[in-house]
């Protein structure tokens with residue numbers, strides 16, 4: 105076993121130092137994937153056990169969101185979707201289709217650059233600035249996943265626009281702006297769904313600290329042996345996701361994995377762990393995963409993670425007092441921002457979720 109582990113560490117290091125990324129490997133024309141990407145049999149058997157279902161996540165039409173007649177119905181739809189699925193797509197959200205298309209093409213264009221050009225963005229400092237190929241699970245878990253990502257921390261004073269790759273700079277800034285607008289609209293509806301003031305989450309500054317991640321899932325010659333992204337929940341408050349027309353994203357619903365079929369013009373929104381916690385379990389953060397891509401065309405997704413940056417002022421996070429009552433006691437304990445952040449950076453993507461750690465046991 106020692107020898108195997110040693111070799112794996114060496115192979116991981118060599119892959120990392122090559123700065124080729126998964127796209128570089130894929131483009132090199134390999135017909136079998138390096139062992140560091142091969143997932144254990146438990147993960148792989150679960151891939152097979154998922155019959156493709158005809159169901160899809162809820163699609164919510166926001167076109168009449170400002171109409172007093174239609175708003176209550178939309179609030180109800182969003183509330184149900186956030187409870188039952190934790191994932192939904194919004195359409196007619198007001199962001200022009202051309203903005204969505206341009207964003208996807210720009211991220212695709214970045215990943216299509218020769219790996220030598222992308223290498224200058226390749227780094228492992230996850231806390232600042234812009235970085236490429238955060239194959240986070242490379243070092244954290246025993247099997248790396250078949251994707252690359254371009255990652256930028258957005259928010260007050262960062263990143264400096266010049267730090268973003270020129271090829272997608274304008275589009276990243278534009279999408280960050282539009283996606284934040286969509287997130288704010290959805291958050292207002294989610295607040296109203298709980299009987300809170302529409303601006304409650306905004307007041308908690310949920311949209312100030314954001315991470316934008318442009319994923320690329322290139323063609324994988326052995327999609328049955330690896331994953332695009334392993335099953336996980338997002339540690340965020342809310343996540344906004346845009347995908348191109350190549351499928352692969354799946355959401356856990358009950359005992360089955362449901363495909364999130366690409367809808368042109370659709371923007372996917374999902375509940376993160378923090379939203380489940382602060383709503384005392386009213387909204388659900390669900391597991392999702394991405395299958396390794398068997399098509400020649402890369403799968404592109406652009407994810408914006410929204411994080412809370414302020415709380416009551418006493419430094420603690422936990423279920424919102426407004427949502428608690430003798431009938432609805434807290435099901436999660438309070439915790440500090442430090443504890444949350446330590447968990448975020450310390451865990452492998454597929455280890456125990458933060459929610460389980462703060463759940464109050466009976």
Ligand SMILES: O=C(O)CCC(=O)C(=O)O
Pocket residue numbers: 317319333338345347353392393394405407
């Ligand atoms: O690429 C996707 O569709 C999902 C990405 C994802 O789940 C994540 O980045 O947390």
Ligand SMILES: [Fe+2]
Pocket residue numbers: 336337338392
């Ligand atoms: Fe995710």
